[in-house]
Amino acid sequence: MADRPTDSPIDLKVESICTFYGLSQILFDVSFTVGRGEVVALVGRNGVGKSTTMRSIAGLTPPKRGRIIWQGKDITGLPSHRICRAGIGFVPEDRRVFPDLTVWENLDVVWRPENSEWTEERIFDIFPDLAELRHRNGGHLSGGQQQMLTIARTLMTSPRLLLLDEPSEGLAPLAVERMVDRVATLKAEGLSIVLAEQNTDMVLALCERMHVMEKGVIRATLTPEEVRADETRLTRFLML
Amino acid sequence: MMYATIQFLNGLSYGLSLFLVAAGLSIIFGVLRVLNFAHGTFYMLGGYVAYEAVSRLGLANGGFWVAVAVSGLVLAALAAVIERLMLRKLYERDEIYQLLFTFALVLLISDVIRGLWGTQVLSISFPPELRGAQDVGLAFYPRYRLFLCLVGVAVAIGIWFVFQRTRWGRIIRAATQDREILGALGVNVPRVYLVVFSAGAALAGIGGALAAPALALKPGMDAEIIVECFIVVIIGGLGSLWGAFIGALLIGQLRSIGLYFVPEWEIVLVYLLMVAVLVFRPWGLLGKREGA
Numbered sequence: 001m002a003d004r005p006t007d008s009p010i011d012l013k014v015e016s017i018c019t020f021y022g023l024s025q026i027l028f029d030v031s032f033t034v035g036r037g038e039v040v041a042l043v044g045r046n047g048v049g050k051s052t053t054m055r056s057i058a059g060l061t062p063p064k065r066g067r068i069i070w071q072g073k074d075i076t077g078l079p080s081h082r083i084c085r086a087g088i089g090f091v092p093e094d095r096r097v098f099p100d101l102t103v104w105e106n107l108d109v110v111w112r113p114e115n116s117e118w119t120e121e122r123i124f125d126i127f128p129d130l131a132e133l134r135h136r137n138g139g140h141l142s143g144g145q146q147q148m149l150t151i152a153r154t155l156m157t158s159p160r161l162l163l164l165d166e167p168s169e170g171l172a173p174l175a176v177e178r179m180v181d182r183v184a185t186l187k188a189e190g191l192s193i194v195l196a197e198q199n200t201d202m203v204l205a206l207c208e209r210m211h212v213m214e215k216g217v218i219r220a221t222l223t224p225e226e227v228r229a230d231e232t233r234l235t236r237f238l239m240l
Numbered sequence: 241m242m243y244a245t246i247q248f249l250n251g252l253s254y255g256l257s258l259f260l261v262a263a264g265l266s267i268i269f270g271v272l273r274v275l276n277f278a279h280g281t282f283y284m285l286g287g288y289v290a291y292e293a294v295s296r297l298g299l300a301n302g303g304f305w306v307a308v309a310v311s312g313l314v315l316a317a318l319a320a321v322i323e324r325l326m327l328r329k330l331y332e333r334d335e336i337y338q339l340l341f342t343f344a345l346v347l348l349i350s351d352v353i354r355g356l357w358g359t360q361v362l363s364i365s366f367p368p369e370l371r372g373a374q375d376v377g378l379a380f381y382p383r384y385r386l387f388l389c390l391v392g393v394a395v396a397i398g399i400w401f402v403f404q405r406t407r408w409g410r411i412i413r414a415a416t417q418d419r420e421i422l423g424a425l426g427v428n429v430p431r432v433y434l435v436v437f438s439a440g441a442a443l444a445g446i447g448g449a450l451a452a453p454a455l456a457l458k459p460g461m462d463a464e465i466i467v468e469c470f471i472v473v474i475i476g477g478l479g480s481l482w483g484a485f486i487g488a489l490l491i492g493q494l495r496s497i498g499l500y501f502v503p504e505w506e507i508v509l510v511y512l513l514m515v516a517v518l519v520f521r522p523w524g525l526l527g528k529r530e531g532a
Contacts, residue, residue: 059424060424079423079428080420080423080424081428083424084426085426092424096418098413100413100417105410105414109407109422109427110422110425110427
């Protein structure tokens with residue numbers, strides 16, 4: 001699937017990756033690129049391979065074929081902690097906070113001396129609610145707070161690229177709006193973002209372009225302008 | 241009253257030395273999810289290594305303490321090699337493979353011990369600084385056993401401190417909760433496993449070295465201690481540090497009370513307590529209920 005040309009240098013290049021869970025193939029030759037500072041969205045219904053694409057890039061479910069190039073280096077098959085240290089921050093779906101660690105401990109546990117870029121203060125600036133909850137256990141937060149904490153925790157690793165997997169999942173409409181604001185702030189900070197998301201409003205508000213996935217392949221690539229001009233171009237993929 | 245005090249202290253020192261070994265077993269299970277059958281054998285090897293070191297260095301001038309440290313270091317190094325080269329390959333496999341592997345270690349290390357030190361009973365004398373008895377108010381009590389009590393309490397506080405107050409401890413706790421995500425957040429989880437397995441084995445080795453003057457070294461002592469450790473963690477709850485602490489203290493007291501009142505029932509009482517816990521609280525006194 002051809003990619004749109006962009007002005008910014010390309011940071012992430014996903015080249016025809018095929019990923020399996022056991023014997024069943026989930027991704028079939030998925031390819032796309034992310035330029036520096038861009039937000040690229042993966043859209044599609046549940047089970048089309050969005051999360052698997054994220055997990056493949058993060059090194060949790062490495063692809064069997066294809067390559068993942070990050071800032072010119074082949075990172076395919078590296079252990080996940082090395083991929084993270086190279087600057088790719090994975091924010092999992094389902095808010096996997098460490099439930100028995102406090103908010104502060106959740107952040108502290110991933111801090112590394114060389115990651116001076118993000119400090120707790122700077123994170124609490126963007127997520128002020130978390131500052132008040134810093135001594136509360138992760139497992140005792142509301143869904144929205146846990147979602148903020150998962151993002152904040154990944155930021156502590158000073159990523160250049162964020163893999164955001166379904167950040168709006170299970171959030172009330174108001175919380176989704178706030179989430180859009182926060183992600184927009186991160187974009188403004190210069191972070192590149194891959195956003196796997198079902199909430200069309202969120203995707204349209206944030207992304208440069210979106211890849212529509214279906215049964216493990218990218219079926220179409222659209223810009224928010226194209227979708228706004230003719231929403232059926234997106235909905236016919238999502239309504240099937 | 242004097243007799244009761246001595247019985248209480250016997251139970252306490254026994255329980256606290258048991259805790260040293262059970263704590264390592266429980267921590268290794270909590271983090272790696274591996275039930276280490278060889279933990280008692282690590283303990284036994286620690287005793288023999290200390291015997292060897294003492295027979296070369298002598299007991300005086302701190303020789304005993306060097307021997308204890310050597311036991312800890314030898315066991316840490318051995319465990320690191322075992323984890324790195326073998327155990328690591330089994331985490332993704334079914335639990336039965338891990339059990340069989342640690343059981344193979346039991347047989348292997350026991351045979352090595354028989355080959356190196358023979359099958360006769362060996363013993364170490366008490367270090368000169370801790371010989372004799374101490375007036376504890378209501379009775380005189382062996383200094384060395386009082387020292388074992390202090391070590392048990394110090395280790396419990398030390399482990400608690402590391403877990404709650406240091407970054408390393410927080411990382412270990414996070415690894416017990418979600419190792420996949422911890423790895424994706426840049427933490428080298430395999431290295432955490434290596435350190436935890438190694439540290440747990442070092443605790444067992446130190447426990448064996450410290451127990452050596454109080455009891456005799458002989459092949460088969462590993463089976464006795466591992467059974468008691470399993471009982472400790474079943475009563476306390478697998479993976480719970482304070483559970484292991486309370487479990488070990490309970491067993492210590494129960495055995496010394498049993499020895500006093502119903503000597504022929506001493507060990508039966510311990511099993512009865514375990515059965516009661518399994519019936520009424522199968523996840524252990526301080527353990528977490530599965531799926532809760």
